[in-house]
Amino acid sequence: MLNMRKIYWPAINVLGPGALKEAILEAKKLNLGKALIVTDKVLYENGIVKQVTDELDNQNMVYEIYTDVNQNPTTFNVHNGLRAYKENNCNYIISLGGGSPQDTGKAIGILVTNGGNIVDYDGAFKSKNKSVPIVAINTTAGTASEVTINYVITDENRKLKMVMVDPNSLATIAVNDPQLMIKKPASLTAATGMDALTHAIEAYVTKGAYELSDTLALEAIKLIGESLDDAVKNGENLEARSKMAWGSYIAGLSFSNCGLGIVHSLAHQLGAEYDIPHGVANAILLSDVMEYNLSSNYEKFSKIAEALGRNIENKTTEEKAMEAVFAVRELARTVGIPKLSETKFKVEDIKKLAKQAHEDICAGGNPREASVEDLMEIYSKVYHR
Numbered sequence: 001m002l003n004m005r006k007i008y009w010p011a012i013n014v015l016g017p018g019a020l021k022e023a024i025l026e027a028k029k030l031n032l033g034k035a036l037i038v039t040d041k042v043l044y045e046n047g048i049v050k051q052v053t054d055e056l057d058n059q060n061m062v063y064e065i066y067t068d069v070n071q072n073p074t075t076f077n078v079h080n081g082l083r084a085y086k087e088n089n090c091n092y093i094i095s096l097g098g099g100s101p102q103d104t105g106k107a108i109g110i111l112v113t114n115g116g117n118i119v120d121y122d123g124a125f126k127s128k129n130k131s132v133p134i135v136a137i138n139t140t141a142g143t144a145s146e147v148t149i150n151y152v153i154t155d156e157n158r159k160l161k162m163v164m165v166d167p168n169s170l171a172t173i174a175v176n177d178p179q180l181m182i183k184k185p186a187s188l189t190a191a192t193g194m195d196a197l198t199h200a201i202e203a204y205v206t207k208g209a210y211e212l213s214d215t216l217a218l219e220a221i222k223l224i225g226e227s228l229d230d231a232v233k234n235g236e237n238l239e240a241r242s243k244m245a246w247g248s249y250i251a252g253l254s255f256s257n258c259g260l261g262i263v264h265s266l267a268h269q270l271g272a273e274y275d276i277p278h279g280v281a282n283a284i285l286l287s288d289v290m291e292y293n294l295s296s297n298y299e300k301f302s303k304i305a306e307a308l309g310r311n312i313e314n315k316t317t318e319e320k321a322m323e324a325v326f327a328v329r330e331l332a333r334t335v336g337i338p339k340l341s342e343t344k345f346k347v348e349d350i351k352k353l354a355k356q357a358h359e360d361i362c363a364g365g366n367p368r369e370a371s372v373e374d375l376m377e378i379y380s381k382v383y384h385r
Helices: 019-030 041-045 048-058 075-087 099-114 186-205 211-233 238-256 262-274 278-296 298-307 317-334 347-359 361-365 372-384
Strands: 012-015 035-038 063-066 092-097 134-138 150-155 160-165 173-176
Touching: 012 019, 012 238, 019 048, 019 134, 019 173, 035 048, 035 075, 035 099, 041 048, 048 063, 048 092, 063 075, 075 099, 075 150, 092 099, 099 134, 099 150, 099 160, 150 262, 160 262, 160 361, 173 238, 186 211, 186 238, 186 262, 186 278, 186 298, 186 317, 211 238, 211 298, 211 317, 262 278, 262 347, 262 361, 262 372, 278 298, 278 317, 278 372, 298 317, 347 361, 347 372
Parallel strands: 012 173, 035 063, 035 092, 092 134, 134 173
Antiparallel strands: 150 160
């Protein structure tokens, strides 16, 4: 029997090579007024911002550009962006980039219509009013923030990542043009790609998973497994970039509507404490958290192994599930993900980080209950691997 569900995703979704131009035409139809382009300095300097402003100029659309976004965006970035929005009399937001500009754009949009400080919205369903319109142009196949109801902002004072789950932050137009992802550095491609894989795997096994989320997540796992290594090895491989863009997009649709788990809970602490990029943090943790979760659903983990191309014939149920762990571990190593011991991580911080991870909003979706002690053990195991 079909259960009642609320399903959230953007009203307009434009995907594939050439999507940028089409999306700008869609935005023009809405007659939104003046845009604040929320992006980062790297995208401004490497010409991606100009590709977008050229399309806006062609359509005589007006805008201002805001580039003060960190790789782990902060409350400072958000409130500076809000000031830029108001001072320039903007009417809507174009968020341009990976997860950092996307999340910052969402946070600014919520503050424009709801007021207050962004820390007021930490948690689930805290805002009352819909954000200003957002045209979310994604440039990495990773976070899928352009299609989700989630955004993450770091509170610098507490060294804590705040996770907001809020349908009011959902973009009006989501754009995934793989041509904007061409020539991205291999390390960035690897990290964002593993982030997308984490979304798909956690969505597939989370407590909130259901028929639609399962279908999307499993297909995303397959697409990412087939294309990530190729995209890392050859950044100009448009087919691999397109498959990654599609995989990231549908993984985002999946987890936005069913939840995540403790990979994200643990990873959020690494980003807040040590400024480790989110995709790298997820990739470092993913296989060990999967191993911890195996007993929650051996059948689903077996299907993950199969989707990732592992040979699971003539194996026990437990062995089939373990193949999923091996596949992810090998993929992370192949695409060059560093070890936790190679980062700024400090063993003496484990207890503090585990306590914070236990309180993280994503922890509730994990398929297996995890105590603070369990999370400490995972951090330790990953560090000593």
